[in-house]
Amino acid sequence: MAASQVELTAVAAGYPGRPVLSGFTAQIPAFATTAVVGANGSGKSTLLGVLSGVLPATAGQVAHRTNARPAFVVQRSAIADTFPLTVRETVSMGRWGHRGLWRRLTAHDRSVVDTWMERLGITNLAGRQLGELSGGQRQRALVAQGLAQEADLLLLDEPTTGLDASAREAITAVLDEVTTNGVTVVQATHDLAAARRTDHCLLLHDGQLLREGPPADVLTSLDLLHRVD
Numbered sequence: 001m002a003a004s005q006v007e008l009t010a011v012a013a014g015y016p017g018r019p020v021l022s023g024f025t026a027q028i029p030a031f032a033t034t035a036v037v038g039a040n041g042s043g044k045s046t047l048l049g050v051l052s053g054v055l056p057a058t059a060g061q062v063a064h065r066t067n068a069r070p071a072f073v074v075q076r077s078a079i080a081d082t083f084p085l086t087v088r089e090t091v092s093m094g095r096w097g098h099r100g101l102w103r104r105l106t107a108h109d110r111s112v113v114d115t116w117m118e119r120l121g122i123t124n125l126a127g128r129q130l131g132e133l134s135g136g137q138r139q140r141a142l143v144a145q146g147l148a149q150e151a152d153l154l155l156l157d158e159p160t161t162g163l164d165a166s167a168r169e170a171i172t173a174v175l176d177e178v179t180t181n182g183v184t185v186v187q188a189t190h191d192l193a194a195a196r197r198t199d200h201c202l203l204l205h206d207g208q209l210l211r212e213g214p215p216a217d218v219l220t221s222l223d224l225l226h227r228v229d
């Protein structure tokens with residue numbers, strides 16, 4: 001079996017008065033892409049919260065391959081339209097973990113920010129406010145922010161859902177590329193085409209792991225497909 005980036009053993013997690021995951025045992029393979037699929041409310045975002053460390057496990061173990069802090073790209077609907085930030089500022093926030101909140105970014109930081117804006121095709125939007133952008137443009141900025149963190153584990157909550165083909169393609173291509181450079185990518189998604197392109201798939205149902213394995217095995221019958229969208 002390939003190396004694991006994260007091993008979850010009998011994990012329980014949730015919110016005050018609302019347990020979500022229970023007895024959750026799964027592996028996230030290292031240097032590969034994993035899709036987390038399942039119906040609304042099945043626990044996908046909760047699982048990403050646990051993997052990111054934002055949400056503590058209330059039982060069980062979460063063992064990471066490294067001590068590096070994961071990068072977490074939240075759902076774009078979680079970002080208020082009125083957030084007063086430009087695209088460049090948004091992507092630059094990805095460097096704060098390296099530099100600290102009040103330190104000036106170095107030339108290297110600025111070059112990392114420029115690289116990811118370029119790779120996501122948003123260089124021409126650098127000075128625009130996030131709130132003025134289309135959903136696809138905003139999502140590219142958020143993914144660029146996640147990549148600018150240069151983490152070895154990149155977690156994304158529905159990065160391609162609801163986007164047009166060109167934004168989906170741009171984001172998927174970059175995610176594929178970074179895994180070949182040693183990054184582990186996990187995305188929660190309702191986009192079955194995106195899930196089919198990943199290396200590994202976790203199918204959740206009511207906070208439980210229903211199936212785990214290659215997408216071709218996990219996303220099989222129509223019955224299962226109805227549970228994910």
Ligand SMILES: Nc1ncnc2c1ncn2[C@@H]1O[C@H](COP(=O)(O)OP(=O)(O)OP(=O)(O)O)[C@@H](O)[C@H]1O
Binds near residue numbers: 044046188
């Ligand atoms: N902050 C919160 N406080 C309390 N309950 C929450 C909170 N966030 C999510 N929940 C509940 O936890 C359960 C799992 O939610 P979660 O967001 O993990 O599901 P999901 O699979 O990501 O859903 P979706 O596909 O709609 O994004 C749901 O019943 C949800 O209502």
